[in-house]
Amino acid sequence: MRRINVVGTSGSGKSTFSKHLAGKLSCPYYEMDSLFWKANWQESTDEEFFEALSQVTSNEHWVLDGNYNRTVPIKWHKVDTVIWIDYSLGRTLYQAVKRAVYRIISQKELWPNTGNKESLKKVLASKDSILLWTLKTYHTNKIRYQSIMTDEQYSHIQFVRITSPKEAKQFIENIIA
Template sequence: MKINVVGSSGSGKSTLSRALADALGVTYIQLDQLFWRANWQGTPDEEFFPKLEAALADHSEGWVLDGNFNRTREIKWREADMIVWLDYGFWRIFRQSLHRAISRIISQEELWPGTGNRESFRQTFMSRDSILVWMLMNWRSNRQRYVASMLDARYRHLRIVRLTHPKETEALVASLVQYQDH
């Protein structure tokens, strides 16, 4: 099975993607890890797209891909079987984003191995590049884009699952574990 987990920043894409990959026994691929380089430098599309295509091809038996990057949609969704859209409410996602940012500032964990990228107080609370600002500015447009995708004939081959509450998310993971066991 090939699944792309999408949703606003802070919605829980990485957590759900890891759980789904574990439940299905497939590879977990994180778009941010493919994109971000040292010093918060992004990978140009002419390098990023081939990296993504290679990562998906290397795991043709199945994968769970974590991330949006709208410009990669044609690559990701060409091979995907299912899109899981975490569409939680604004305040839940804001709370989760804030909690995650504070936890990462305190822990100083490296976000993607080998990049040295870590969240800082300054970057999170005093910068236009803040992940919190990004979430605030993109939450509504992300929702509109995914609603449109659900109705787009180009994506009829995909099973699109819209999850609006953590209980639905838990039920999806449980059903895929059961599916895998059979």
């Protein structure tokens, strides 16, 4: 495992898992959201986003956290392993709520130099609510990744499906770096 993309529904624990994995492998960790989001919640253009993603995936060793389906041709060009964090809907939603509450209270900047922070309004009363996004994408993500794992087009990729926090912990503990 040298070039890894960790995927899963928002709130599933991709970032936490990815950071631990990159630490265990002593390799760079990249969060796709930090490549995508600009200051004041402005989105990067596809050209900007794809260029940033191409740069980080040109390295020989990395852990990349994020979905962004339109980026599959770029991020999976060199990937050797895709790890799907596939916890239950209840667990994923619990984690998403817990993270949102922490972010609202802490007012911690989400991605460096963006000033982007969670707010109660953004989390609960917005069409862009991360909790709503988690609910809307959970089942479609499950169907998509189940299909992708058996698609011949991706036969060069080792797929790993992790279905519980205990399994995630064991996976990282069993890695020989």
